[in-house]
Amino acid sequence: xxxxxxxxxxxxxxxxxxxxxxxxxxxxxxxxxxxxxxxxxxxxxxxxxxxxxxxxxxxxxxxxxxxxxxxxxxxxxxxxxxxxxxxxxxxxxxxxxxxxxxxxxxxxxxxxxxxxxxxxxxxxxxxxxxxxxxxxxxxxxxxxxxxxxxxxxxxxxxxxxxxxxxxxxxxxxxxxxxxxxxxxxxxxxxxxxxxxxxxxxxxxxxxxxxxxxxxxxxxxxxxxxxxxxxxxxxxxxxxxxxxxxxxxxxxxxxxxxxxxxxxxxxxxxxxxxxxxxxxxxxxxxxxxxxxxxxxxxxxxxxxxxxxxxxxxxxxxxxx
Amino acid sequence: xxxxxxxxxxxxxxxxxxxxxxxxxxxxxxxxxxxxxxxxxxxxxxxxxxxxxxxxxxxxxxxxxxxxxxxxxxxxxxxxxxxxxxxxxxxxxxxxxxxxxxxxxxxxxxxxxxxxxxxxxxxxxxxxxxxxxxxxxxxxxxxxxxxxxxxxxxxxxxxxxxxxxxxxxxxxxxxxxxx
Numbered sequence: 001x002x003x004x005x006x007x008x009x010x011x012x013x014x015x016x017x018x019x020x021x022x023x024x025x026x027x028x029x030x031x032x033x034x035x036x037x038x039x040x041x042x043x044x045x046x047x048x049x050x051x052x053x054x055x056x057x058x059x060x061x062x063x064x065x066x067x068x069x070x071x072x073x074x075x076x077x078x079x080x081x082x083x084x085x086x087x088x089x090x091x092x093x094x095x096x097x098x099x100x101x102x103x104x105x106x107x108x109x110x111x112x113x114x115x116x117x118x119x120x121x122x123x124x125x126x127x128x129x130x131x132x133x134x135x136x137x138x139x140x141x142x143x144x145x146x147x148x149x150x151x152x153x154x155x156x157x158x159x160x161x162x163x164x165x166x167x168x169x170x171x172x173x174x175x176x177x178x179x180x181x182x183x184x185x186x187x188x189x190x191x192x193x194x195x196x197x198x199x200x201x202x203x204x205x206x207x208x209x210x211x212x213x214x215x216x217x218x219x220x221x222x223x224x225x226x227x228x229x230x231x232x233x234x235x236x237x238x239x240x241x242x243x244x245x246x247x248x249x250x251x252x253x254x255x256x257x258x259x260x261x262x263x264x265x266x267x268x269x270x271x272x273x274x275x276x277x278x279x280x281x282x283x284x285x286x287x288x289x290x291x292x293x294x295x296x297x298x299x300x301x302x303x304x305x306x307x308x309x310x311x312x313x314x315x316x317x318x319x
Numbered sequence: 320x321x322x323x324x325x326x327x328x329x330x331x332x333x334x335x336x337x338x339x340x341x342x343x344x345x346x347x348x349x350x351x352x353x354x355x356x357x358x359x360x361x362x363x364x365x366x367x368x369x370x371x372x373x374x375x376x377x378x379x380x381x382x383x384x385x386x387x388x389x390x391x392x393x394x395x396x397x398x399x400x401x402x403x404x405x406x407x408x409x410x411x412x413x414x415x416x417x418x419x420x421x422x423x424x425x426x427x428x429x430x431x432x433x434x435x436x437x438x439x440x441x442x443x444x445x446x447x448x449x450x451x452x453x454x455x456x457x458x459x460x461x462x463x464x465x466x467x468x469x470x471x472x473x474x475x476x477x478x479x480x481x482x483x484x485x486x487x488x489x490x491x492x493x494x495x496x497x498x
Contacts, residue, residue: 040397083404097400147405148440155444188444195447199439209443257448259394295393302389306382311390 014039014301036301043294047287048100054283061169065280067128068162069287073102074129075158079151081107082119104128132157149205152192156211159185163213169280176273176281183269185214186243187262193224193233194258215240263316267292271318289318349491356488358421359481366474373467380463384456391453395446407437411461418473423480428469430462 055066077098084094091108098107106123120133132154159181166177189210196206207225210216216224216236223236237243246261266288273285296315303312328334391398411430418425442450 080400080404083401087404089404094400094404146440148443152444191445191447192443195443201440201443257394259445259448263394299389299393302386302392306386306389308382308386308389311386315393 014297014304018297036298036305039301040294040298043297044100047290047294050290051101051287062280062283064165065173066283068158068165069284070101070103071128071132071158071162072155073099074104074127075102075132075151075154077102077104077107078124078127078129078154079147083147085119129154129158131161149201149209152188152209155188156209159188159211160213172276172279173281176276176279177284180266180269180273180281180284182214183242183265185211186216186220187266189214189216189221189224190233190237190243191259191262193227194230197229215242260314260316263292267316267318292316292318349495352484352488352491355421356481356484359423359477359484362420363474363477363481366470366477370467370470370474373463373470377460377463377467380456380460384453384460387449387453387456391442391446391449394449395442398441398446398450401441402438405437405441408434410434410436411458413465420477423477425473425476426469427473428465430465 051066055063058066080094080098081091084091095107104127106126109123124130124133163178163181163185166181167174192206192209203225207221210221210224212218212221220236220240224233227233227236234247237247246265247258249261250256250258270285270288273279273281296318299315300312303309326338328338410432412433413428413430416427416429418427436454438450438454441447
């Protein structure tokens with residue numbers, strides 16, 4: 001499908017083309033002009049509907065697995081809501097911007113809190129995110145923490161908890177999910193390191209953000225925390241057979257960034273998840289691959305609408 | 320020479336000296352008027368040329384910036400709400416100065432940076448590189464916009480004085496060519 005999407009002249013042609021695929025008539029209720037953000041919102045709603053369908057038909061422990069999957073979106077939504085509540089913005093506006101997969105019942109109650117720790121005690125303690133907050137920090141430090149650091153700390157706890165869950169489940173699920181989650185943890189460590197060069201984030205702070213459930217734990221993470229530029233990071237990666245070829249692929253003729261290379265590897269691993277049967281990893285892989293497909297379609301649509309076709313082929317191909 | 324322009328004087332040497340002085344004053348005034356009109360026209364043409372160049376460049380820069388926004392969204396996901404919510408103090412500010420061209424004061428804007436980047440850690444876990452590029456592109460666009468604003472307000476400021484001085488010059492020319 002994607003091979004001929006990039007020759008289309010306009011976004012309405014894109015809509016017609018998408019009708020022939022699995023997406024069907026999801027854009028039928030949209031009036032012209034078709035903007036890229038409308039396409040994005042509609043695709044996300046469709047994915048949410050499919051996800052809810054899976055979830056409603058699931059039993060334990062699959063339903064816990066699904067809850068873990070939604071936690072990452074919940075973390076983003078909570079950060080958004082916290083920020084909005086602290087700045088006294090109206091909750092309704094922010095609710096519209098929240099990711100639908102990360103919905104939880106206490107969302108509207110967020111505006112009753114004055115400070116972050118109030119918010120935690122009143123609202124968040126009921127959500128599945130509570131244990132992640134407790135891992136990271138005590139109540140008092142919650143207020144002073146930079147919002148981005150909070151987001152990353154929560155994500156670290158979440159990833160470690162998810163990894164433990166999959167490992168305890170054992171069986172094929174652990175065989176498929178654990179490498180995927182290890183890669184996610186290491187990827188985060190690398191990207192956080194890369195993006196913290198030249199900012200005010202100290203090395204100790206940086207180290208507290210690395211998830212410990214990956215291959216890099218413990219020596220690699222310690223080495224990474226000391227790294228000061230890209231080459232030092234690359235040398236750390238060279239100790240690990242899996243990551244060396246990834247770092248070597250950066251740059252090159254296509255101008256690939258490290259993030260692109262990581263995205264490709266993630267897609268590869270998710271596709272391989274479908275080769276085994278009777279495990280929960282397929283749901284995770286399905287959602288992640290669907291998200292990547294959404295990102296690709298949005299990218300192509302933006303390139304078409306901005307008439308900037310030179311880089312239209314730099315999406316991440318699936319399969 | 321029409322009758323109206325005749326000046327009544329008493330024919331004496333002092334009257335002649337006074338008349339010569341008056342003539343010299345009138346000639347100097349006429350030259351100054353020409354100089355003013357020329358200076359304003361020159362400045363006007365310069366500004367116009369720069370405006371055209373800047374506008375062409377603006378088109379390119381805005382296109383580049385919008386595209387880098389799409390790239391950043393591809394890698395980092397949707398960070399627009401985070402950015403809008405964390406808006407605080409402006410980092411780029413404008414100072415207005417006055418410039419003088421042949422007696423006409425024109426406003427000139429120049430930008431300066433103040434404060435730190437409050438979005439330093441946004442995109443820490445994904446898309447940080449693209450976000451940095453995005454910030455640079457849009458900063459360039461803002462600087463170019465400030466320059467364009469400065470040029471356009473000078474343009475408007477010059478317009479009327481230029482018209483007035485060139486009209487006076489032409490009227491002056493007419494009179495002297497008739498007489």
